[in-house]
Amino acid sequence: MTHIPVPPPMSLLAELTHRCPLQCPYCSNPLALDGREHELTTDDWLRVLEQAAELGVLQVHFSGGEPMARRDLPDLVRRAAALGLYTNLITSGVLLTEATLAQLAEAGLDHVQLSFQDVDTAPAETMGGMPGAQEKKLAAARLIVAEGMPLTTNFVIHRGNVGRIGRMLDLAVSLGARRAEIAHTQYYGWGLVNRAALMPSRAQLEEATRAVEDARTRLAGTLAIDYVTPDYYADQPKPCMGGWGRRFVNISPTGHVLPCHAAETIKSVPIPDIRTDSLAAIWADAPLFRLFRGTDWMPEPCRGCDLREQDWGGCRCQALALLGDAAATDPVCTRSPDHARISRILADLPETPPPLVYRRYGNAPG
Amino acid sequence: MTDAPAPPPVAEDTVVRFLRGTRLQHDRVRDQWVIQAPERAFIADPIAAEILRLVDGTRPVAAIIDILAQRFAAPRPVIAHDVLEMIASLAQRQVLTA
Ligand code: SF4
Ligand code: SF4
Numbered sequence: 001m002t003h004i005p006v007p008p009p010m011s012l013l014a015e016l017t018h019r020c021p022l023q024c025p026y027c028s029n030p031l032a033l034d035g036r037e038h039e040l041t042t043d044d045w046l047r048v049l050e051q052a053a054e055l056g057v058l059q060v061h062f063s064g065g066e067p068m069a070r071r072d073l074p075d076l077v078r079r080a081a082a083l084g085l086y087t088n089l090i091t092s093g094v095l096l097t098e099a100t101l102a103q104l105a106e107a108g109l110d111h112v113q114l115s116f117q118d119v120d121t122a123p124a125e126t127m128g129g130m131p132g133a134q135e136k137k138l139a140a141a142r143l144i145v146a147e148g149m150p151l152t153t154n155f156v157i158h159r160g161n162v163g164r165i166g167r168m169l170d171l172a173v174s175l176g177a178r179r180a181e182i183a184h185t186q187y188y189g190w191g192l193v194n195r196a197a198l199m200p201s202r203a204q205l206e207e208a209t210r211a212v213e214d215a216r217t218r219l220a221g222t223l224a225i226d227y228v229t230p231d232y233y234a235d236q237p238k239p240c241m242g243g244w245g246r247r248f249v250n251i252s253p254t255g256h257v258l259p260c261h262a263a264e265t266i267k268s269v270p271i272p273d274i275r276t277d278s279l280a281a282i283w284a285d286a287p288l289f290r291l292f293r294g295t296d297w298m299p300e301p302c303r304g305c306d307l308r309e310q311d312w313g314g315c316r317c318q319a320l321a322l323l324g325d326a327a328a329t330d331p332v333c334t335r336s337p338d339h340a341r342i343s344r345i346l347a348d349l350p351e352t353p354p355p356l357v358y359r360r361y362g363n364a365p366g
Numbered sequence: 367m368t369d370a371p372a373p374p375p376v377a378e379d380t381v382v383r384f385l386r387g388t389r390l391q392h393d394r395v396r397d398q399w400v401i402q403a404p405e406r407a408f409i410a411d412p413i414a415a416e417i418l419r420l421v422d423g424t425r426p427v428a429a430i431i432d433i434l435a436q437r438f439a440a441p442r443p444v445i446a447h448d449v450l451e452m453i454a455s456l457a458q459r460q461v462l463t464a
Contacts (some may be wrong), residue, residue, distance in 0.1 A: 008395055008396075010407060011407075018443060055395070056393070056395030056396060058393060058400060058402065058407040058409055059402070059405070059406075061405070084391060086391075086402040086407065088404070088405055105413075109404065110402070111387045111403075112385050112403040113404075113405065148386055149386065149387070150385070150386055150387030150388075150404050152404055152405065178385075178404070178460060179404060179405075179460075221458070276464075
């Protein structure tokens with residue numbers, strides 16, 4: 001086999017833990033949540049950071065679960081910063097205090113992405129399943145801005161809060177955020193379980209898009225807005241992770257090395273493990289990474305499609321979840337022979353949303 | 367960035383600096399300059415890199431223009447035009463601030 005050198009990843013998603021005080025029903029974590037006893041040690045993560053920097057990773061996103069549930073977070077940030085990695089903390093904010101923030105800032109943390117479930121307290125706390133969370137998040141935002149740390153606020157959108165996007169963005173501005181992410185729920189993991197309860201209608205999606213466009217005009221120069229749409233309503237899928245094994249590498253709390261956070265659902269090849277192999281070797285050679293890298297694996301209609309290097313055939317985990325075949329064209333694509341499945345799912349959305357299934361250890365259906 | 371209005375002009379006596387959370391960094395592995403910013407890293411083209419390497423939070427834009435005009439033995443107005451345009455666009459992209 002010829003060996004074309006594989007360009008190194010740009011970003012590492014370090015999922016430090018699945019523990020989290022919240023229980024969002026749209027959480028993108030897998031249904032089988034890793035327990036604390038199986039988590040990588042501090043030394044494991046320090047080694048991962050070194051290997052990542054050496055390989056060519058530029059940014060590390062500390063995520064979870066709630067990454068602040070790990071006491072060694074400041075040590076990991078300090079090492080990453082010393083290695084020249086850009087350090088981003090993706091947090092719910094409920095564990096953040098003046099003291100922990102000061103520690104992280106001193107360790108060299110570059111940026112915080114803080115998630116909100118909603119702009120109003122009652123629906124926010126119904127979604128997050130944690131009473132008192134909203135006030136803690138608002139306090140966290142104020143501390144971050146007072147520290148001078150750049151802040152991005154993240155709002156996950158679903159049918160219940162889609163009408164409040166304008167006000168979410170106003171909240172972001174009033175808190176002093178530089179950026180805001182309005183991200184429709186992605187239907188993997190817990191989001192997929194709760195799809196019927198969360199998916200907006202097409203009319204709601206259009207309303208959401210208008211609200212974002214209005215705010216972009218209204219807030220130009222004050223707030224940069226990233227907008228992530230639900231791909232069920234698109235004609236073409238998203239370039240999931242910028243293409244399989246091209247830009248991102250994800251490491252799970254137990255050390256599984258994955259091309260995307262849902263890739264543990266693919267059972268046809270072994271899951272690479274950072275405790276037994278180096279990041280460079282896994283990135284270049286692990287069967288899981290080679291499986292869908294580039295365009296050689298593609299079936300029709302992707303194979304002959306002129307958009308194949310734009311969206312890379314869409315999301316493998318979505319093809320697996322919806323069609324039972326990870327190597328199929330993502331069915332959200334209108335060119336997919338299975339696209340009717342998506343139309344049917346959308347047509348069958350219930351008038352009244354079913355009860356939410358909260359993201360909790362032991363709460364996964366089936 | 368398609369709907370962003372044209373960036374406001376920058377005066378030559380302005381002292382620009384990197385916004386906290388952004389920096390210029392040499393990417394050893396790919397041998398290129400990158401701008402590290404919140405949740406994205408983008409490649410700094412050679413002109414942007416030349417300019418950004420002179421941004422130290424004390425130098426006014428005029429001094430950056432002088433240095434580059436000398437270094438590239440180019441007419442000052444030409445360099446000034448490029449530098450001012452680049453700085454205005456980087457300010458709009460939340461990389462630099464006055
Ligand atoms: S989405 Fe909610 S439950 Fe999942 S990690 Fe984030 S805050 Fe925790
Ligand atoms: S056919 Fe494949 S490559 Fe073409 S747009 Fe659809 S998913 Fe993308």
